[in-house]
Amino acid sequence: MGGVQKQLYKKLNSSMGAHAARALRIVAVDCDHGHLQAVEALGLPGIKTMFGRLPDEFPSKEAVGGSASAILISEVLHFLHGKEIESSIQSAYDLLVPGGRLVLSTVSFNFKPFGNEAARSKMRSTYQANLVKGLKWPGSDGFDLNALCKDEIERTTTPEIKEAIARFPQYIHIIGPRELRQACVDAGFEIEVACLGDHPGYPAGFTARQKGEFESTHVVAVKRGSTNN
Helix, strand or coil, X not given: CCHHHHHHHHHHHHCCHHHCCCCCCEXXXXXXXXXXXXXXXXXXXXXXXXXXXXXXXXXXXXXXXXXXXXXEEECCHHHCCHHHHHHHHHHHHHHEEEEEEXXXXXXXXXXXXXXXXXXXXXXXXXXXXXXXXXXXXXXXXXXXXXXXXXXXXXXXXXXXXXXXXXXXXXXXXXXXXXXXXXXXXXXXXXXXXXXEECCCCCCCCCCCCCCCCCCEEEEEEECCCCCCC
16 A cells, blocks of 8 residues: 555544544445445445435435545546536535545546556646646546547456446546645635545556556545534
8 A cells, every 4th residue: 555545544544533432334335236236245344335426416414324424435526527526525525524534536637547648648738738728627628538548448358457448438537636625625625635646446457557657636625613513
């Protein structure tokens, strides 16, 4: 586990402080029933699974059985447009207890699918041009990975990558720390971490897989306020 990930997990774990005396409950939310079944098959105690889809099907307090002390949204936001990201972050703010933390991980403007430098260069140049124009979400034009990486997709034989390809949307939104941080601030959060980092969980060959390429954007934000509110 890299230094960035250790920092993120430390921040996430610290959010349990005021609630340590309570029984830990975890709600795993996904829009893929297969993913939920895989979690259920682990048989881990204290974990509830729930179908949900951002931004319109964000879990409610009633559905999860109360407010949350921490929320992790990982590898989802880059499939959404800017307004949808803002709505999802606001929903997370409303679900958290005061002092609760939101942890976000998404692809950055350094994302290099299948190690394809030409694809990364095209995405990054579009992002930079929109940044100069002052767009709130410079990567929101979106990119179709199937089109950008057609040759790599046809050549791949790795089962994990083939499975990932089968789920590819036609829209992927590359996101930098600047705009993700601002979206959290606009929702009422204070920022603890906003940075680029490496992602340890992608299948081998799916990204550049080179330490220091910083293909992900990470944010840790806290909802300030008294836990007695």
